[in-house]
Amino acid sequence: MLSSYQESIAIFLGVNVLMAFSVYVPTSAGLISLGQAGFMAIGAYASAYLTSRFTAFDVPFGLALFLGGAAAGIVGVLVAAPAVRIRGIYLIIATLGFGEIVRVLFVNFEPLGGASGLSGIQPLTTLSWVVAICLFFFVFLWRLRSTPLGRAFVAIHEDETAAEAMGINLFRTKLMAFGGGAFIAGIAGGLYAHFALFIDPSQFGFSKSAEAFLFVILGGSVNPLGPVAGAIVVTLLPEFLRFLQDWRMSFFAVLLIACAVWRPGGLISYRRAAHP
Amino acid sequence: MTALLELRSVTQRFGGFTALDDVSCSIEAGSISSLIGPNGAGKTTLFNVISGLVMPSAGSLGFNGTDYTGRRPDEIVRLGIARNFQQVRLFPALSVIENVMVGAHLRLPRTGLLDFMGGPFNADRVDRLARSIATEMLDLVEFKSAGDTHPQQLTLVDQRRIEIARALASDPRLLLLDEPAAGMNPSESNQLGAIIRKIRDLGRTVLLVEHNMRLVMAISDHVSVLSAGKVIATGTPSSVQADPAVIAAYLGNV
Amino acid sequence: MVLLQQIINGVMLGSTYALVAIGYSLIFGVLRLLHFAHGEVFMVGAFIALCSVWFLNAGPVLAVVCAAVGCAVLGVVIEFVAFRPVRRRSGGMLAPIVSSLGVGLLLQEVATNIFGADQTRFPPQFEATVYHFGSLFVTSTQLFILATSFGLMLLVHLFISKTKYGLAMRAVAENVDVAGLLGINSNAVVVLTFAVASALGGIAGVLVGFAFSAISPFMGISMTIKGLVVMLIGGLGNVYGAMIGGLVLGIAEVLTVGYLASSYRDAFSFALLILVLLVRPQGLFAGGLRAGH
Numbered sequence: 033m034l035s036s037y038q039e040s041i042a043i044f045l046g047v048n049v050l051m052a053f054s055v056y057v058p059t060s061a062g063l064i065s066l067g068q069a070g071f072m073a074i075g076a077y078a079s080a081y082l083t084s085r086f087t088a089f090d091v092p093f094g095l096a097l098f099l100g101g102a103a104a105g106i107v108g109v110l111v112a113a114p115a116v117r118i119r120g121i122y123l124i125i126a127t128l129g130f131g132e133i134v135r136v137l138f139v140n141f142e143p144l145g146g147a148s149g150l151s152g153i154q155p156l157t158t159l160s161w162v163v164a165i166c167l168f169f170f171v172f173l174w175r176l177r178s179t180p181l182g183r184a185f186v187a188i189h190e191d192e193t194a195a196e197a198m199g200i201n202l203f204r205t206k207l208m209a210f211g212g213g214a215f216i217a218g219i220a221g222g223l224y225a226h227f228a229l230f231i232d233p234s235q236f237g238f239s240k241s242a243e244a245f246l247f248v249i250l251g252g253s254v255n256p257l258g259p260v261a262g263a264i265v266v267t268l269l270p271e272f273l274r275f276l277q278d279w280r281m282s283f284f285a286v287l288l289i290a291c292a293v294w295r296p297g298g299l300i301s302y303r304r305a306a307h308p
Numbered sequence: 309m310t311a312l313l314e315l316r317s318v319t320q321r322f323g324g325f326t327a328l329d330d331v332s333c334s335i336e337a338g339s340i341s342s343l344i345g346p347n348g349a350g351k352t353t354l355f356n357v358i359s360g361l362v363m364p365s366a367g368s369l370g371f372n373g374t375d376y377t378g379r380r381p382d383e384i385v386r387l388g389i390a391r392n393f394q395q396v397r398l399f400p401a402l403s404v405i406e407n408v409m410v411g412a413h414l415r416l417p418r419t420g421l422l423d424f425m426g427g428p429f430n431a432d433r434v435d436r437l438a439r440s441i442a443t444e445m446l447d448l449v450e451f452k453s454a455g456d457t458h459p460q461q462l463t464l465v466d467q468r469r470i471e472i473a474r475a476l477a478s479d480p481r482l483l484l485l486d487e488p489a490a491g492m493n494p495s496e497s498n499q500l501g502a503i504i505r506k507i508r509d510l511g512r513t514v515l516l517v518e519h520n521m522r523l524v525m526a527i528s529d530h531v532s533v534l535s536a537g538k539v540i541a542t543g544t545p546s547s548v549q550a551d552p553a554v555i556a557a558y559l560g561n562v
Numbered sequence: 563m564v565l566l567q568q569i570i571n572g573v574m575l576g577s578t579y580a581l582v583a584i585g586y587s588l589i590f591g592v593l594r595l596l597h598f599a600h601g602e603v604f605m606v607g608a609f610i611a612l613c614s615v616w617f618l619n620a621g622p623v624l625a626v627v628c629a630a631v632g633c634a635v636l637g638v639v640i641e642f643v644a645f646r647p648v649r650r651r652s653g654g655m656l657a658p659i660v661s662s663l664g665v666g667l668l669l670q671e672v673a674t675n676i677f678g679a680d681q682t683r684f685p686p687q688f689e690a691t692v693y694h695f696g697s698l699f700v701t702s703t704q705l706f707i708l709a710t711s712f713g714l715m716l717l718v719h720l721f722i723s724k725t726k727y728g729l730a731m732r733a734v735a736e737n738v739d740v741a742g743l744l745g746i747n748s749n750a751v752v753v754l755t756f757a758v759a760s761a762l763g764g765i766a767g768v769l770v771g772f773a774f775s776a777i778s779p780f781m782g783i784s785m786t787i788k789g790l791v792v793m794l795i796g797g798l799g800n801v802y803g804a805m806i807g808g809l810v811l812g813i814a815e816v817l818t819v820g821y822l823a824s825s826y827r828d829a830f831s832f833a834l835l836i837l838v839l840l841v842r843p844q845g846l847f848a849g850g851l852r853a854g855h
Contacts, residue, residue, distance in 0.1 A: 037539050044849030048455050054733075064656070114840050120655065121596060122839060123793050129835040132787060136829040146531030147825065158500035178411045178435050197359060199414045199478055238783055243665055249660050254401075282671040292657045293647040 039159055045267045046162035050220035051240075052259030053169050053248035055215045059253045060182075061209035062115065062189035064124050066132030068217045069240035073233065074107055074134065075100035075218025076225035077144050080153045093156040095224065097165075101218035108205050108214025116206035131241045136172050138233040144184065150225075150234025157227035165223065169216060173256040185209055217244075250291055252298025262298070311370075312513050313358065313389075318367035320353055320537075327353040328364070329537040334514040335482070335515055335530075340508050342516045342524045344548075345534035346557060348493055352394055354534065358515075359391045360384040373479070386414060390480035392471040394487045394517075398459040400557040404470055405455030408442035411477030415441060423460050445473035449503055464491050472503070482513045489520040501527045525549065533557065567698055568820045574704050574773065576812020577711035581766035582785055583792035583804035584718055585759030591735040591799035592755045593649070595658045599640060599666035600763055605779060606669055606769040607633045607764025608684070609677060614704030615685055622687040622772065624708060629768045630761040638753055638762025640665055646752075666782065667760040667843060673779035681778045707769045715805050721758070722801060731755060770824065775780055784828070791835045810834075 033041065054068050064134030084089045091099075115126050139147045176182040184205050187195035196202050225231050243266065251262025269287070273280035311334035314366050320328035326351045333342050343351050356362045358369065360381040368377045371387050379387070390411070416434050446455060449469040459467050468488050475483055485504070489497040499525050508514055518524050524531060524545070531548040533541040535557040541548050548554055582604055591596045609628040614620040614628040631774045688702040700708075722728035734743040734751045741748055755852055766785075772789035773779045796803025811831050 074417065115408075118839060121590075121798065122794070123592075124659075125597070125790050126836065129791060129832040129839075132831040133829060136826070136832070140823070140825050140829070149798060153530050161853050179411075180416055180434070180438065181403065183410050184413065186401050186406075190401050191397050191401040193361065194393065195410070196381040197361065197385065197391055197393075197397075198474065199382045199390075200410070201380075201382045238787055246660060246663065249656055261513055270743070278675050279671075282668055282675070285664045285668035285671060288659045288667065289644055292644070292661035292664065 035160075035200045040227075041267075041271065042159055043157060043162050043223070046159075046166050047220050047224045047227070048215055048244075048263040048267045049260055050169065050223070051244040052251065052263040053173060053256065054215075054220060055244045055248040056173070056253055056256060056259040057185075057213040057216065058187060059211045059248055061185035061206055062192070062208055063112075063206060063213075064120075064245075065127040065213065065240075066124050066245055067129070067134075067211070067243050068075075068213065068244045069238070070131035070134030071104040071108055071121065071214040071217035072221035072224065072240065072244075073138060073222030073231075073236035074104040076231050076236070077150065077221075078103040078218070078283040079139065079222035080150055080225040080231060081144065083156060084150075084153050093161070097161075097219055097222040100222035101215045104218025104221065105211045105215030108217075109211040111214075112207050112210035116203060116210060126236065130239070131236075131238060135233045135236055138236075140178050145232065149230055149231065151230040152248035153225055153229045153231070155226060162223055165219060170256055170260065171240065177255060181205070181208065218229035246288065248298075250288070250298060254298075258298050263268055310337055310371055311335065313515070314370040315354075315358070315368065316368045318354075318357055318364045318369070320350070320357055320362065321365045325398065327330075327537055328357065331367070331534070331537070331539055333532055333539055333542065335513060337481075337513050338511065339507075339529040340504060340514045340527050340529040341532065342518060342528040342545075343532050343534055344518065344521070345525055348536075349534040350537040351419065351534055353485060355391060355484050355517060359389060359484060364449070385478055385480070388479075389484065390475035391484035392468070392475050392488060393484055394490070396459075396464065396471055398467055398468045398470060400458065400460050403456045403458055404451070404453070405439065405442045405446070407459060407470055408445050408474045408477050410437040411445075411474035412438045412441040424479045429440050441477055442473070445477045446470070448476065448506065450471045465496055467520065468492075476507065476512075480512065482515065483507060485514060485516045487518055488516070489518055489523050492520075494522075497523050499535070503526035564820075569818050570698065570704070572816035574707050574812070575816060576809035577708060577715075577768040577810050578769050578773075578803045578808075579785075579788055579792050580808025581711055581714060581762045581769075582789040583760065583796065583808045584715070585763045586720065586789045586793040587799050587801045587804040588731070588755050588759045590793065591845065592752060593645070594733060594799075595645065595649075595655070596662070596757075596790065597640075597645075597663040598659055598786055599644070599669060599782075600662075600759070600789055601782035601784070602669035603633050603636055603667040603760045603782075604767040604770075604785045605777070605782035606636060606762040606787075607672060607767030608777040608781070609682075609767075609779075610674055610764065611768040611771055612684055612777060615687070625687070626710060626765055626768050630765040633767075634757040634761040635763025636764075637756040637765030640760070641753055641756040645756075646749075666786065670779050670782060677779060678686070679779065681776040684775050684777050686775060686784055687772055703772050707773060710765065710769060714765065718758075718762070718801065727751075727754060729733055788831060791831050796836060796837050827844070 051068060051072065054071065058065050063175060075228055078094040082092060082096040082099060111130055115123060118126060138144060184195065184200045187198065187200060188202060188205060192202060247262035247266055248259045250265060251260065252258030269284060270280050272284055276283050313335040315331055315333050318328055318331045319326065325402045327521045331354065337451060343354065345351055357364050360379055363378060368375055371389060376384060376387055399410065402410065416438055449472050451464060451466060451473060453466060459470055472485065472488060489500050492500060497520055503513055504527055516524065528545050531540055531543065531545050540553045540557060541551045585600055589595065592788065598631065610632040611625040613630040614625045616664065618624065620628060623647050644665045645658055648657040688706065693698050704805040731747045733746055734748045738748050773833060792807040793804055796807030814830050814834065815827050819827050820846050
């Protein structure tokens with residue numbers, strides 16, 4: 033059996049794997065997001081509100097998670113509708129700005145605790161929930177690659193004009209990619225909230241978004257193994273670097289730079305040169 | 309014979325440059341039509357207009373009796389117009405057969421989200437259907453190598469074949485081919501000519517932009533000549549070949 | 563009059579944003595890449611100044627010079643470690659984001675290990691003199707900040723428009739290949755760009771230290787984000803747009819705090835960002851270092 037410390041690391045890893053998936057889905061369609069923590073926050077607050085503050089009904093945990101994901105997904109689609117028309121650097125900065133806006137809105141939203149956060153969340157997240165949900169999404173995303181939608185994502189990632197000339201509706205497909213990623217981030221947020229038991233807006237800042245982005249860029253975005261590998265490395269490496277004490281994050285940062293230099297396509301990538 | 313595609317006074321300007329100047333023409337259903345003309349005459353621009361990649365500055369486009377001016381490229385594929393690209397634009401991250409399967413998307417039944425996970429109407433069945441369409445199309449264009457290779461490992465000639473197969477996979481009524489014979493040797497272009505005829509015999513209409521005159525004259529029912537953005541001649545291959553205006557355009561009297 | 567006073571405070575804050583955003587714009591203009599550690603360079607500048615005050619007993623001018631020189635060197639090191647190798651391997655747009663995020667994390671961690679995670683007090687550098695203009699008042703710190711930042715903006719303008727180095731920068735920004743044919747060493751231009759941009763960022767860090775009398779290893783992240791936002795508002799790679807964008811954002815933030823609530827301060831900049839992206843994605847001011855895209 034796992035010790036409770038190991039179990040909490042495993043749960044944390046699972047949440048990170050889901051965050052990695054949430055970046056992977058839009059990335060596979062060529063949409064880079066540096067704002068996934070915003071969707072995570074929406075899922076976290078929505079599900080925590082449902083299980084701990086919404087006393088009129090006894091909302092089951094699974095339903096709360098799903099509704100948290102759905103809330104994030106809906107916001108994702110609404111945000112994406114104008115955002116998918118912009119590309120590259122603009123999209124990166126726009127998603128970054130979105131993540132910060134969500135954070136600031138929660139800071140100012142007193143019914144959910146404002147800057148001092150939301151406490152007293154029930155400890156409903158168990159390792160089995162996390163493993164089951166991670167496995168579900170892994171299988172889902174693995175199979176997605178051999179479906180028309182999955183191929184449409186790749187086609188858009190590779191060449192938007194050619195994809196459109198093959199009958200792919202760019203707008204709708206990108207909305208699905210962005211909304212899907214937001215949904216997964218919302219689920220991750222729900223699991224995180226019922227594991228941390230206390231959430232405040234500062235937990236969902238730019239660092240969280242950047243971290244999720246790094247999982248995918250480090251791991252690679254060719255298939256769902258990449259984000260899993262990235263999340264595992266980034267989550268567990270600091271644990272193995274404990275002997276470095278205060279300098280372990282610095283060492284990790286150096287590894288990050290080395291990875292960007294030596295393996296720009298990610299740990300799991302095509303044999304050919306990485307695509308941009 | 310009825311007109312499948314009809315261009316009415318299409319004009320395309322880029323800044324001060326007029327790439328297409330009041331072009332009107334119609335393509336008959338079931339024909340192989342060719343568009344020829346010197347470099348820079350506006351042939352590829354015309355293809356981009358027909359397939360919706362650029363909006364014409366003026367004029368209208370009709371397909372099968374409906375005006376489709378201003379529609380998006382993906383809607384135009386849905387109408388039944390598919391194309392290849394002069395500079396091959398396959399998806400490098402996808403294998404050959406997956407590239408062609410992308411072209412087949414519009415013909416596949418929609419899958420529900422939960423179908424991915426298994427069950428009777430699962431994604432595998434859709435995948436098999438897409439795969440069989442793609443295999444059929446690759447056979448049609450006489451692509452001989454393995455379908456799971458990646459396009460960039462193949463010769464340009466093979467890549468052009470795959471692009472034609474990808475366009476055909478959407479089951480188009482009109483197939484636009486932009487210089488499909490570029491880079492082909494005589495025996496390969498003869499083979500391509502036979503493939504294009506076969507495509508026509510399957511009931512599709514083909515519009516070809518091509519520099520290879522031997523191919524154009526051998527397979528076309530109609531030839532239009534574009535020069536400096538204007539149609540200067542239309543007719544059967546032999547009548548166009550004898551047209552003094554065409555000869556002048558090609559000899560550089562423009 | 564209260565409004566005017568607020569605007570003066572906003573211009574002061576905004577001029578530091580402008581200095582950071584000018585650096586972003588220079589780097590983006592020349593390389594077309596985002597430098598996610600630029601905010602950390604700003605933070606390091608503040609700590610270099612603090613050390614110069616501690617150990618060299620430096621006055622404000624020397625502190626600014628130390629920060630500028632130190633950060634210029636740091637910027638060049640970052641270019642060699644995190645940007646040049648990635649550029650050579652053409653890992654696309656994403657690899658430099660990863661490597662510069664790594665550099666940012668490294669700088670933040672190193673600063674935390676040396677100075678601690680809490681805020682460090684920045685000793686006051688000026689007599690608490692207050693100059694009154696009618697009912698308006700400006701402190702000597704504010705005057706120093708305004709004079710330094712506007713002086714630097716003028717220098718940047720002269721540098722870009724009048725010197726041959728500035729011309730070389732613009733040439734590389736316009737077209738690397740053509741610049742190479744004209745005999746411009748584009749690698750040298752990139753190094754120069756990083757040095758100038760990082761020196762400006764570092765000086766902004768010192769000025770913020772002067773203004774708030776406290777600095778922290780975590781002050782870089784929000785500056786990274788705000789610098790990016792300002793650059794985008796001003797038009798990617800547009801140096802003059804960055805100047806105006808920085809001032810606009812500074813004034814807007816101070817007014818938000820004054821008339822709305824301090825917690826909404828950051829929301830404003832991002833709302834402005836989203837608005838610009840939706841209405842005028844090319845930024846408020848087109849052209850600049852690079853003309854168009």
